[in-house]
Amino acid sequence: MIVTTVPRFRHIFNEIWRPLLLTFIWDVIVTFVYFAQPERYTDFQSSALSRTTLTLFGTVLVLFLGFRSNAAYARWWEGRVLWGLMINASRNISRCALSFIGTADARARELRDAIVTNQAAYVHILSCQLRGTDRAGPANRLLRPTDAERMLDRTNAANALLNENGRLIARARAEGYIDTIQQSRMEAVNIDIANAQGGMERIKKTPLPMQYRLFPQLFVRLFCILLPVGIAPYLGIFTPIGSSLIALMFLAALRIGDELVDPFANTAHDLPLSAMCTTIEIDLMESIEQPAPAPIEPEKGVLW
Numbered sequence: 001m002i003v004t005t006v007p008r009f010r011h012i013f014n015e016i017w018r019p020l021l022l023t024f025i026w027d028v029i030v031t032f033v034y035f036a037q038p039e040r041y042t043d044f045q046s047s048a049l050s051r052t053t054l055t056l057f058g059t060v061l062v063l064f065l066g067f068r069s070n071a072a073y074a075r076w077w078e079g080r081v082l083w084g085l086m087i088n089a090s091r092n093i094s095r096c097a098l099s100f101i102g103t104a105d106a107r108a109r110e111l112r113d114a115i116v117t118n119q120a121a122y123v124h125i126l127s128c129q130l131r132g133t134d135r136a137g138p139a140n141r142l143l144r145p146t147d148a149e150r151m152l153d154r155t156n157a158a159n160a161l162l163n164e165n166g167r168l169i170a171r172a173r174a175e176g177y178i179d180t181i182q183q184s185r186m187e188a189v190n191i192d193i194a195n196a197q198g199g200m201e202r203i204k205k206t207p208l209p210m211q212y213r214l215f216p217q218l219f220v221r222l223f224c225i226l227l228p229v230g231i232a233p234y235l236g237i238f239t240p241i242g243s244s245l246i247a248l249m250f251l252a253a254l255r256i257g258d259e260l261v262d263p264f265a266n267t268a269h270d271l272p273l274s275a276m277c278t279t280i281e282i283d284l285m286e287s288i289e290q291p292a293p294a295p296i297e298p299e300k301g302v303l304w
Contacts, residue, residue, distance in 0.1 A: 027240035030228040054230035072260035079263035126158040127273035130264035272303040
């Protein structure tokens with residue numbers, strides 16, 4: 001996620017310079033044709049593309065891009081809300097383990113530490129599953145080798161860890177460290193965690209409808225082709241500049257939707273999953289007095 005307040009014009013330009021360059025070349029060609037054969041061009045322009053038609057086309061396209069960008073941002077924001085719930089639920093399960101199980105004896109401390117450590121590993125592994133990166137790193141770092149190997153054999157290792165925490169909570173009740181009411185309270189937190197994970201997986205596995213992805217790209221490119229044809233009689237030699245600037249705005253709006261549609265991808269525009277998971281790990285490890293990592297700092301204005 002970009003956290004700097006300085007606009008990253010270079011990054012924006014790197015994303016759209018290729019279609020923008022093609023648009024500029026086309027604008028130059030149209031301008032050359034206009035000055036080479038002004039009479040024939042004027043007849044063609046007046047019969048094929050009026051100023052009103054171009055204006056209506058642009059207005060409808062702006063509305064279409066607005067709906068698409070709003071839908072993409074809604075997915076991005078929902079992903080952020082779900083991770084906010086995950087942070088709170090992780091702190092809650094740690095607090096319940098500390099308050100309910102406590103440190104009565106070595107066995108109680110073992111169960112407590114296992115629940116808290118599993119939750120720290122769970123969020124890291126979940127973020128890796130959402131991003132499609134390797135899960136072995138955080139699993140081997142936070143879990144015992146046998147537990148890490150067993151969890152990584154599962155297709156959904158994060159869900160397996162959540163189930164393991166449920167078994168540890170049931171074991172704590174069976175051994176008399178918590179009662180049924182406290183077990184129910186901790187299971188309620190686990191349900192909140194599972195619901196948040198389900199929401200994230202729904203966003204990740206459900207792309208925008210094809211109409212939202214195909215038609216905006218098609219219409220933007222068609223508009224960029226027709227634009228210099230319609231404005232050449234009014235801008236004259238400045239047609240390539242004016243048309244390219246307008247195309248820049250439409251291409252940027254199109255790119256914004258593409259970048260926000262998947263909030264869990266591993267790019268500069270997506271949610272800072274690594275930073276949020278590290279925040280959870282710090283809170284949980286410090287609660288059981290175990291070594292905690294340093295917070296993740298932005299790199300060149302980007303928080304990962």
